[in-house]
Amino acid sequence: MNTSKTLNVSGLTLALGLLSLAASPLDTTQVSTTSADYAASPPIRELEPLILVATDYRNPTQLELNPKNPAQPIPAQDGAEILRTIPGFNVIRKGGTDGDPVFRGMAGSRLGILMDGETLLGGCGNRMDPPTAYVFPGAYDRVVFVRGPQSVRYGAGHSAGTVRFERTPTRFDAFGVEGMTQLTVGAFGRNDQLLDVEVGAPKWDARLSLTRTEADDYHDGDGRKIPSAYERRSAHLSLGWHLTPDHRLELSGVISDGEAAYADRAMDGVAFDRENIGLKWTHLPENTPGSYAGLEAQVYYNYVDHVMDNFSLRRFQPTMMMPNPTVSNPDRQTIGGRLATDWEWDNDLQLHIGLDYLENDHRIRRTMNANAQPINALSREKDADFRQYGIFAELEGAVGEAGRWFSGLRLDQHRTRDLRETVRAGMAMQPNPTALERRHDALTSGFVRYEHTLSEGLLLSVGLGHTARIPDYWELFNKESADSLSAFDLKPEKTTQLDLGLSREAGPLNYSLSLFANRLDDYILIESQVPKGMRMATIARNIESSSYGGELALGYKLSTEWQVDASLAYVRARNRTDSRPLAQQPPLEGRLGLTYTRPSWSVGGLLRLVDAQKRVAVNQGNLVGQDIGPSSGFAILSLNAARQINERHRITVGVDNLFDTTYAEHLSRAGATVAGFPPPDTRVNEPGRHLWMQWQFDF
Ligand SMILES: [Cu+2]
Known part of the structure; x- marks a missing residue:
């Protein structure tokens, strides 16, 4: 436990100084106004609240958040960090960036991630x-974010939930330009720039978004430097053409790259090069005769070229496994398409029906001695490919005045090929026992849900869902099985889950309660340190498991100015095959936020309380991480302040981990020895006290 650490005076002074800085303009601008006056004549744009607990009190199944809003801890720099504020989410730390998101103890491809409707799969065998x-x-x-298996429209196999990152085009009635820019600076050399500009007219629109984020190695609460520096940059361009007021055709593209140091392994990520192009056609008719209500069709191409080595971002140090400068360079191409149509009948019956296609090819080249055999001299070898065809339908309708039912069915046909001629067994290469084999999996997923409005703003939801997921690249091709060098024969994983939700958005007290209980048949467990003769192997095997838990989020308006936000998340899971706890489950976590808000400024604090986790299964887990051992709990206090200077400018400041506590999340990778850095702790420690500031300008 690190919570007993004494209060650090300089940090507190600094934080209070920042708060008074942010709050001081109050004295000059709003001396004698009351909240009633604000309502009558809002002087300036209302401040949007900082996200302390991301939630949505309208519906217990789904939530939506604005990724441009500042949040605490420090505004997110990648897609996993932004999910951290949602109760039930954890991020497995590997360094400064590129952590793996986990929802309710379910990681990897159990969690669907879509970017503008597109799937993108990484290339790194070590899950960088x-x-x-x-x-x-x-x-x-x-x-x-849709919790659990309660949607079949956005891809196959997403048993834990589906996260969609979306760009929504602005409709321009006349020629116009709008946009925003954000600058973020913080301790440990953090600095981010964002520019998002849209130009449009009734017939067309164009949007360019440029992002860059950078940080140095951070220090934990004890001042120990952790290998975690990174730099990431991206450019998103989309061009929209309105063929008619109802039809929009969009051509879009993304290029991005980055590099990142890792604290948990012998290599760093030197390139994360992505190239993307997409074409999307949307038809949203104002009013059409008959039942047809709209259409969305898209095709896309994603290519990821990833390089990792043991010398570019760290001092090269020979080890037994890697005596020479070593480079690994996987790449992956993902091509997909989707056609979805909407239908609606007079009696409020709605049908969403469509089909999708996904293919991806994975290749690899690596050199164990970059001096003698440069990586660029080697050719890339394809080791795996996946093809998937799916059809889906969701039907929903009203039941009486207060009820609504939802249902969905999805059928998928998968074909997977093992193209590896050899596989690695320790230091040696061996013939692949499943070389050139192919597998076909026909899988069915579906759900039913009933929602009932108990009273104004109070919604009850009961759902039952079933999802089948084929093993992914990391499970099939990057692990062995218990009795063979190849895990290509793993069975698909089946999740059957009961979801129960209650949410209320009315009056000063809002809440959202989501409970779940599931049973996973043929859960794909990854187990490391399994003895095979003279060596230790990491294997994948199917087990039976089950879990239950849930999240409670609560917002209470004490007065016009004071607001309390709180959340609680819990999950308990069991490996029934081995009669022990299921590994890689997060401990009980609570968050308590208090914010004092005036129309143009706010100050607040966030207390995050995390319990110890004693239910562990050492060396077992998922493709991202295995249990290291039990962990202790911690309490982290963070403070924030925000000010809406005028219509266009907003400043947010924060100090995360005010007391500079040394702690690590239970779901974290084990620290690795890196030359030039202090010896690692058991886990990769989280950052110590972290001051940051963000300025946003809208135009
Ligand atoms: Cu990698």
Whole structure:
């Protein structure tokens, strides 16, 4: 436990200084106004609240957040960090960026990540690049999250939930330009720039979003430097053409790149190069005869070229596994398409029906001695490919005055090929026992849900969902099985989940309660340190597991100015095959935020309380991480202040981890020894006290 650490006076002084700085203009601008006056004549644009607990009290199944709004901790620099504020989410730390998001203890491809409707799969066999590593939150307008298997419209196999990062085009009635810029600076060399500009006219629109984010190695609460520096940059361009007022055709493209130091392994990420192009056609008819209500069709191409090595971002140090400068360079091409149509009948019956296609090819080249054999002299070898065809339908309708039912069905046909001729067994290469084999999986997913409005603003929801997921690249091709060098014969994982939700948005007290209980058949467990003769192997195997838990988020308006935000998240999971806890489950976590808001400024604090986790299964886990051992709890206090200077300018300041506590999340990778850095702790420690400031300018 680190909570007993004594209060650090200089940090507190600094934080209070910042707060008074942010709040001081109050004295000159709003001396004698009351809240009633504000309502009568709002002097300036109302300040949007800082996100302390991301939630949506309208619906317990789904939530939406604005990724451009500041949040605490420090505004997110990648797609995993932005999810951290949603109760039930954790991020597995590997360094400064590119952590893996986990919802309710479910990680990897159990969580669907879509960017503007597109799927993008990373290339790194060691999972340096989850899809969220290619998300630059500032370039998006909204993040929509659906909990559990309660949607089949956005891809196959997403048992934990589906996160959609979306850009929403602005409709221009006359020629116009609008946009915003954000600058963020913080301790540990953090500095971000974002420019988002839209130009449009009734017939067309164009948008360019540029992002850049950078940070040095941060220090933990004990002042120990952690290998975690990174730099990330992206450019998003979209061009929209309104063929008619109802039809819009969009051509879009993204290029992005980055580099990142890792604190948990012997290599760093030197390139995260993404190229993307997409074409989207949207038809949203104002009014059409008959039941047809709209259409969306899209095709896209995503290419990821990733390089990692043990010398560019760290001092090269020979090890037994890597005695020479070593480079690994995987790449992956993902091509997809989707056609979705909407239908609506007079009696409020709605049908969403469509089909999608996804293919991806993974290649790899690596050199164990970059001096003798440069990586660029090697050719890339394809080791795996995946093809998936799916059809889906969701039907919803009203039941009486207060009820609504939802249902969905999805059928997928998968074909996967193992193209590896050899596989690695320790230091040696061996013939692949499943070389050139192919597998076909026909999978069915579906859900039913009933929502009932109990009273104005109070919604009850009960859902039952079933999802089938084929093993992904990391499970099939990057692990062994218990009795073979290849895990290509793993069974698909099936999740059956009951969801229960209650949410209320009315009056001063708002809340959202989501409870779940599930059963996972053929859960794909990853187990490391499994003895195989003279060596230790990491294997993938199917087990039976189950879990239950939920999240409660609550917002209470004490007065016009004072607001309390609180959340609680809990999950308990069991590996029934081995009769032990299921590994990689987060501990009980609570958050308590208090904010004092005036129309143009606010000050607040966030207390995050995390319990110890004793339910562990050492060396077991998922493709991202395995349990290291039990962990202790911690309490972290952070403060923030925001000021809307005028219509266009907003400044937000924060100090995260005010007391400079040394702590690590339970879901974290184990620290690795890196030359030039202090010896690692058991886990990768989180940053110590972290001051930051963000300026936003809208135009
Ligand atoms: Cu990598």
